[in-house]
Amino acid sequence: MPEWKTEIAKHLARLGLTPTREAEIVEELSQHLDDRYEELLSAGATAERAYRAALDELTESELLTKELRHVERRADAGRVVLGEGGRGNVIADLWQDLRYGFRMLRNQPGFAAVALLTLALGVGANTAIFRLIDAVRLRALPVAHPEQLAEVRIADMTGARGFFASWHPALTNPVWEQVRDRQQAFSGVFAWGAEDFNLGTGSEVHRARGLWVSGDFFDVLGVRPEVGRVFHAPDDRRGCAAAGAVLSHQFWQREFGGDPSVVGRTLSVDDHAVEIVGVTPAGFYGPEVGRSFDVAVPVCSAALLRDDGRLDSGTSWWLIVMGRLRPGWTAEQATAHLGSISQGVFETTLSPKYPAENVSNYLGFKLAAYPAASGISQVRETYESPLWMLLGVAGLVLLIACANLANLMLARASAREREIAVRLALGASRSRIVRQLLAESLLLSAAGSILGAILAGFLGEFLVSFLSTKEDQLFVDLSANWSVLGFTAGMAILTCVLFGLTPALRATRVAPGAAMKASGRGMTAGRERFSLRRALVVAQVALSLVLVVGALLFSRSLAKLLSADVGFRQEGILIAQIDSSRLNLPKENRLTFKRGLLERIRAIPGVASAASANIIPLSGNGWGNSVWMDGADAAGKKPMNFIRVSGDYFKTMGTPLVAGRDFEEHDAPSSPKVVVVNEEFARQMGGGANPVGKSLWVEQSISDPETRYEIVGLVRSTKYNTVREDFQPVVYFPLTQAPRLGQVDQVLVSSNAPLAELTAGVKRAVAEASPQSTTDFRVLREQIQNSLMSDRLMATLSGFFGLLALVLACVGLYGITSYGVAGRTNELGIRMALGAQPWDVRRMILRETFALVGVGVCIGLPAAFFATRLVSTLLFGLTPADPVSIGLAALMMLGVALVAGYVPARRASRVDPMVALRHE
Numbered sequence: 001m002p003e004w005k006t007e008i009a010k011h012l013a014r015l016g017l018t019p020t021r022e023a024e025i026v027e028e029l030s031q032h033l034d035d036r037y038e039e040l041l042s043a044g045a046t047a048e049r050a051y052r053a054a055l056d057e058l059t060e061s062e063l064l065t066k067e068l069r070h071v072e073r074r075a076d077a078g079r080v081v082l083g084e085g086g087r088g089n090v091i092a093d094l095w096q097d098l099r100y101g102f103r104m105l106r107n108q109p110g111f112a113a114v115a116l117l118t119l120a121l122g123v124g125a126n127t128a129i130f131r132l133i134d135a136v137r138l139r140a141l142p143v144a145h146p147e148q149l150a151e152v153r154i155a156d157m158t159g160a161r162g163f164f165a166s167w168h169p170a171l172t173n174p175v176w177e178q179v180r181d182r183q184q185a186f187s188g189v190f191a192w193g194a195e196d197f198n199l200g201t202g203s204e205v206h207r208a209r210g211l212w213v214s215g216d217f218f219d220v221l222g223v224r225p226e227v228g229r230v231f232h233a234p235d236d237r238r239g240c241a242a243a244g245a246v247l248s249h250q251f252w253q254r255e256f257g258g259d260p261s262v263v264g265r266t267l268s269v270d271d272h273a274v275e276i277v278g279v280t281p282a283g284f285y286g287p288e289v290g291r292s293f294d295v296a297v298p299v300c301s302a303a304l305l306r307d308d309g310r311l312d313s314g315t316s317w318w319l320i321v322m323g324r325l326r327p328g329w330t331a332e333q334a335t336a337h338l339g340s341i342s343q344g345v346f347e348t349t350l351s352p353k354y355p356a357e358n359v360s361n362y363l364g365f366k367l368a369a370y371p372a373a374s375g376i377s378q379v380r381e382t383y384e385s386p387l388w389m390l391l392g393v394a395g396l397v398l399l400i401a402c403a404n405l406a407n408l409m410l411a412r413a414s415a416r417e418r419e420i421a422v423r424l425a426l427g428a429s430r431s432r433i434v435r436q437l438l439a440e441s442l443l444l445s446a447a448g449s450i451l452g453a454i455l456a457g458f459l460g461e462f463l464v465s466f467l468s469t470k471e472d473q474l475f476v477d478l479s480a481n482w483s484v485l486g487f488t489a490g491m492a493i494l495t496c497v498l499f500g501l502t503p504a505l506r507a508t509r510v511a512p513g514a515a516m517k518a519s520g521r522g523m524t525a526g527r528e529r530f531s532l533r534r535a536l537v538v539a540q541v542a543l544s545l546v547l548v549v550g551a552l553l554f555s556r557s558l559a560k561l562l563s564a565d566v567g568f569r570q571e572g573i574l575i576a577q578i579d580s581s582r583l584n585l586p587k588e589n590r591l592t593f594k595r596g597l598l599e600r601i602r603a604i605p606g607v608a609s610a611a612s613a614n615i616i617p618l619s620g621n622g623w624g625n626s627v628w629m630d631g632a633d634a635a636g637k638k639p640m641n642f643i644r645v646s647g648d649y650f651k652t653m654g655t656p657l658v659a660g661r662d663f664e665e666h667d668a669p670s671s672p673k674v675v676v677v678n679e680e681f682a683r684q685m686g687g688g689a690n691p692v693g694k695s696l697w698v699e700q701s702i703s704d705p706e707t708r709y710e711i712v713g714l715v716r717s718t719k720y721n722t723v724r725e726d727f728q729p730v731v732y733f734p735l736t737q738a739p740r741l742g743q744v745d746q747v748l749v750s751s752n753a754p755l756a757e758l759t760a761g762v763k764r765a766v767a768e769a770s771p772q773s774t775t776d777f778r779v780l781r782e783q784i785q786n787s788l789m790s791d792r793l794m795a796t797l798s799g800f801f802g803l804l805a806l807v808l809a810c811v812g813l814y815g816i817t818s819y820g821v822a823g824r825t826n827e828l829g830i831r832m833a834l835g836a837q838p839w840d841v842r843r844m845i846l847r848e849t850f851a852l853v854g855v856g857v858c859i860g861l862p863a864a865f866f867a868t869r870l871v872s873t874l875l876f877g878l879t880p881a882d883p884v885s886i887g888l889a890a891l892m893m894l895g896v897a898l899v900a901g902y903v904p905a906r907r908a909s910r911v912d913p914m915v916a917l918r919h920e
Contacts, residue, residue, distance in 0.1 A: 004033045007055060097439035104440055112444070115405055119448025121804065122398035123491045124455030129391045130487050131460045135476045136290060136380045136387075138483060140373045142283045144222030145324075150331050151372040152179055152189070152321040152338060159361025161354065162315025162702050166193065168376050170317045173299065173310060174349040176214075179321060182341045185334035185369065186323030188220035192287060193318045197269050197295055197305075198579075198774065203767065205774045208251070208294040210269075211286060212302060212319070218246075218280075220324050221287070227252070228263035228278030231298055238311070240300040244277035245269060248286075251294035252279045269297065270305045271582060285475060287322065287372075290379030292475035314351030315702045322372050334369035342367045355700045379474060383467070386794050389871055393547060393801050398491070400543050400808045402498035403536045407815055409441070409503035410533055434504045441500025449492035453480075456488075467793065469786045471778065502532070533816050534852060540812045541856025542863060544805040545893055549864040550871070551795075551802030552885035553878055558795040560877040561788050567678075567718030567727060568617065569654030573780040574749040575616060576601075576762050581743040582772040590741040593769070598646060598747065600765040606753030607761070611649035612735060612745045615642070617720055618784050627731065629685055630695035630708060637699060638684060641720045641728050646735040650676075650715055652750045660692035660713035663734040673737060676713035681729035690714060696731075704739060723788065724876055748780070755779070794874060806896055813900035817849050821908045828908055838909035845908050849901030853893055860893075861886065 008026045033054045040050035105112045140146035153169045154160070164170070171179070176191045183189060193212040200206035215236030223230060226249060235243045245267055247256075256262045266273045274297065285292040299319070303311055310316040325334060346365050354362055420433060460478045468474040578597065585593055594612065601610045615621055628637035647663045650656075658679065667674055675696070682691050691711045700706045709731075717727035735741075751758050759777050766775050785792075821828070828841060868880035878885070 004030045004054075008033075094435075094439070097436045098443060100436060101440035101443050105443060111408060115408065115444050116448050116451060118401045118404060118808070119445060119495060120451035120455055122394070122401040123449045123452025123488065123495065124459055125394040125452075125801070126391065126398055126491060127452055127456035127484065127488050128459035128463060129387060129394055131456060131478050131480075131484050132463055132476065133384075133387050133391065134481070134483050134487075135478055136377055137374070137384055139289075139477070139481070141221075141287060141289075141375045142285070142477070146373040148324045149322055149372040149375075150186070150325055150334060150369040151376070152183075152323060152367055152369055154365045155368040157365070159358045160317065160365075161358050161362075162313075162317055165195070165316065165318035166320065167378050167381075168320060171319050171321055172314050172317055172349065173319055174312065174314050175345060176319045176321055178345040178348055179338075179341075179367065180214075182345065183323070183338065185326060185329055185337045187326045188216050189321060189323035190214045190217040190220045191299060191319040191321045192217055193299075193320060194288065194291065194293070195318075197297075198271075199268055199295070200774065201268050201271075203771060203774055205776055207776075209292065211293040211296040212299045213246075213296045214299050217296075220322075221284075223280055223284050225278040226281045227260050228276070230278050230280065231296070236298040236300045238300055239303075240298060243298040243301055245274045246296040247276060247279045248293050248295075249280055249282040249284070250292060267295070269295065272305055274301075285477065287320075287375045289375050289377035290474055290476055291377075314349050315354065320376065323369075325369075331369045331371050335367075338367035338369060351702075353702050355702070357700075379467075379476070382790055383793070386790050386874065389874070390794070390797050390801075393550065393798055396543050396547055397801050397804055397808075398495065399498070400540050400547075400805050400812075402495055403540045403543075404808050404812045404815075405444075405495075405499035406503055407533050407536050407812055409437075409499060411815065411819055437504035438496070438500050441496045441504070445492045445496035445500070448495065449488055452491070453488050463793075466796070467789055469789070472786070533819070537809075537812045537816045537852055538856045538859065540809045541853050541893060541896075542860035544802075544809040544896075545857055545860030545889055546864045546867050547798070547805040548802045548889040548892055549885055550868060551798040552888055553868055553871075553875060553880070553882060554791070554795040554798045556882070556885060557875045557878050558788065558791045561723050561791055562785070564723050564876075566618065566723060566784075567655060567716055569750070570781045570784055572750060572752050573652070574751065574755070574758055574762070575778040575780055575783070576747045576749060576759075576766075577776040577778070578745045578747060578766055578773055579743065579775075580745070580770055580773045582774075583743070583770055585743065587741065590743065591736065591738075594646070594735070594741065594745060597745070597766065597769045600769055601747060601749060601762055602648075604749075604751075604758070604761040604765055606751050606758065608750045608752075609648045609652040610747055610749045611652045612646045612747045613649055614644045614746065616746055616748070616780070616783070617643075617653075617718060618723060618787055620721075620787065622721060625701055626699040627685075627696050629691075630697060634697070637697075638729075640681065641730045642733060643730060644733045644735055644738055649732070649748070652748050653718075654750075655718060656716045658714045658716060659690050660711070662713060663732075663736070665736070667734045667736050669737055669739075671737070673707060673709045674712045674734060675709040676715055676732040677711055678715050678717045678727075678730045678732075680717040680727045681731060682714060684729050698731075709733075723784065791874075791876070806892065809893070810896045810900045813849060813852065813897060814904065816852070817845065817901050817904040818907075820848070821845060821904045841909040842902075842905040845905035846898070846901045849897050849905075850894065853897035857890055857893055861890075864889070 005026050008029045036054045037050050040053055041047065045053065141149070143149075153171065157169060162172075170193070171191070173191075180189055180191075191212075191214040195210050195212065197208050197210040198205060199208045213231060213236075215231050215233035218224075218230035219232060225246075228246075230246050231243065247262070252258060252262065262276055263278060265276050267276055268274075280296075297305070300311070308316070310318060325331070342365060343363070345367065346363050350359065350362060457478075464474050464476050464478065580593065583593075598610055598612060601607060615623055623642045624640055625642065626637040627640050628634050645663070647665070650662055660676070663674070663676065677685075677691060677696075679688075682688055685691065685696070686694070692714050693711065695708055695710050698704075698707050698709065713732075715732075718730060719725055720728040720730055747762075749758065749762060753761075762777070763775055766773050831841065832838075864886065865881055872880050
């Protein structure tokens with residue numbers, strides 16, 4: 001046996017160690033070199049070659065001796081020697097550790113690339129979703145002191161009657177004016193309402209997002225103009241003609257190229273020339289998050305732009321009121337004050353047309369103040385819950401990624417066991433080595449988080465574009481702020497700890513002597529360390545199963561929504577919105593014009609049928625009132641959904657007529673009032689009996705008295721508001737008996753002709769009837785699908801995360817199986833030498849892989865059931881315990897086990913017994 005002590009002493013002489021410490025190190029390294037020398041001889045090397053190879057291995061530790069020598073030189077300059085109980089210079093040590101970690105990662109580019117890609121996807125997905133949540137929920141309005149803002153609205157609007165123009169609780173203009181004049185809780189109040197304007201001329205349609213704003217709107221919010229001026233209180237007074245228009249910065253840039261001379265020009269707003277008076281700054285998008293504005297006009301100009309009497313109407317709910325609290329006032333104090341003036345406000349504004357039975361409700365309304373620092377947001381109402389859910393899903397993906405990286409780090413620690421053992425033997429402290437190993441994790445997590453933040457920018461834009469439609473463009477400010485930066489930094493620290501700390505601690509736990517006597521098997525090859533890696537893989541499988549079950553549930557839920565029976569045909573129907581208001585037709589001539597227009601459209605080649613309707617099912621709009629059967633007690637009345645339609649509506653929509661007749665031309669205004677009802681109406685109001693021939697009463701409305709109607713037809717039930725709802729009771733009224741006809745029609749056209757050809761034909765027909773009319777088009781099927789955007793978001797992103805989780809689980813399984821096969825080369829060789837067949841070996845490896853997956857599935861199933869119960873309200877036609885989704889998820893995980901285990905199993909079955917035995 002060669003004498004190693006002299007050679008080892010040469011390497012240690014320059015370190016200046018104490019004799020006792022040097023003797024301990026020489027003994028440890030001598031034992032290691034003896035073991036290594038015997039191992040090389042057993043592998044077939046000559047004595048000379050084995051001796052040289054062992055010496056070379058000792059020389060490889062020169063890197064560590066240089067590092068220790070560098071530490072000694074720093075100690076001479078007044079620093080404490082690391083490894084001898086001191087704390088060292090933290091900054092210098094950290095810099096040295098980071099440099100060393102960078103060198104190690106640079107030497108393993110494959111590992112670094114996989115780790116960075118995994119972290120970038122995990123951190124990027126989490127940050128992108130958090131940025132959207134921050135934009136629609138957490139971020140305040142971009143105005144001065146947003147925390148002082150509060151909204152004024154009715155605390156409980158039960159019993160409110162009239163026309164509701166906003167998705168958000170709103171007030172009438174008379175109520176707003178009373179609040180403005182009576183309130184004392186706010187240093188300033190303002191009102192606003194959102195509505196689209198047509199900026200086109202002639203037959204051109206150019207839709208723009210508009211705002212009705214009171215005179216103090218910009219002053220109370222503290223918004224100063226970028227160009228020109230904004231409105232002030234004198235600009236918004238009853239009787240104003242055309243007080244002007246203020247453009248948003250985005251619209252100014254998009255339509256006018258940022259030309260400052262735009263001030264003073266005229267803009268056509270709903271066929272009225274309005275002077276442009278100013279432009280708002282770039283950072284201001286309005287008080288509604290998710291919706292920007294293009295043009296703002298004063299509330300008083302509604303008398304000119306909208307001939308509907310809304311300024312004086314006590315039943316048109318269209319204005320949202322906000323204010324800035326006085327110094328020292330709270331929302332609770334403002335609510336108390338508003339409550340004290342509520343009685344006077346509603347007594348003064350009570351409309352003489354208000355239904356008598358609801359007057360007491362109106363007079364009992366109470367105004368209240370609600371914090372409004374973050375404005376209002378329909379996007380928030382629609383997508384907040386799905387976004388928080390998706391953030392949780394993305395967090396699970398990040399956990400899976402960290403478990404994968406922890407396994408990779410454990411494998412790297414195994415490969416570096418001799419290096420770490422030698423360093424420990426040379427006197428390096430365990431804490432120092434742990435810090436150095438964590439430095440690699442810190443570099444990876446920091447670089448991965450930076451890449452993730454860059455990726456989050458693209459993912460955020462994708463989410464916004466995904467949620468936007470042609471008719472409803474989503475506007476969200478996704479610029480980074482301290483919240484987003486703090487979230488990303490937190491992700492970096494969390495990932496560093498999750499995948500770096502445990503491997504670093506494990507790598508330094510075994511004593512140097514035991515590690516160097518392990519004859520090359522690796523310190524992580526022990527049962528305890530291998531069990532940790534298996535536990536990480538089992539956790540990956542369990543978490544992946546949860547995500548896959550969720551992805552399947554949301555995907556199948558969306559599929560059921562898209563294929564749901566809504567009671568009418570969805571394909572092949574074009575919606576044409578025709579605005580003939582420029583004709584200024586007398587009311588008595590409008591019905592004749594509408595009939596002629598429908599006949600022209602029906603005559604277009606390829607058109608099967610056409611009809612008009614004031615409400616398009618599943619469009620988000622609605623109209624209704626309470627009804628009761630003739631002869632029944634009015635106390636048993638029930639609210640019903642209404643639609644006013646022309647003849648051929650049911651034919652166009654493909655809704656079968658069950659009994660009775662359709663509307664006919666002789667259903668004139670002077671004829672007895674008639675309606676058609678659906679089967680759900682018959683079930684709720686008559687126990688399912690055929691109601692044709694019977695009569696019903698419709699409760700008094702704002703503009704119509706209590707009226708009796710004869711039921712002349714029964715049609716199949718349909719859905720009214722959403723695809724998710726059950727079939728709704730609907731009462732259909734004939735267009736020919738409408739007491740008032742507007743000048744805007746929604747015409748439904750059934751045709752199998754190409755869309756471009758059909759729209760061109762409708763435009764020609766409308767132009768022939770009235771060249772001044774404008775026409776917008778929508779496709780019914782697309783409109784219905786757009787109403788399912790929240791479900792599409794959940795299905796798409798959960799599907800992506802589920803697929804990513806499957807890939808990560810497959811990589812983790814492959815890694816643990818390959819590592820196990822490599823560590824059992826000797827065992828496999830003995831088995832095959834004793835007669836085991838290749839298939840036996842493959843089956844054994846695959847059985848172990850399937851066992852790991854089986855344990856993960858058993859753990860993941862209860863977790864999946866619990867997690868999916870939290871999202872049960874987002875599902876349609878499925879339960880959280882849907883057996884098909886759970887079964888498919890389990891089968892997919894077994895498929896992952898087969899894919900991940902087959903290659904290592906095949907490699908194991910090809911081990912040469914002689915080579916394996918010689919290797920040991």
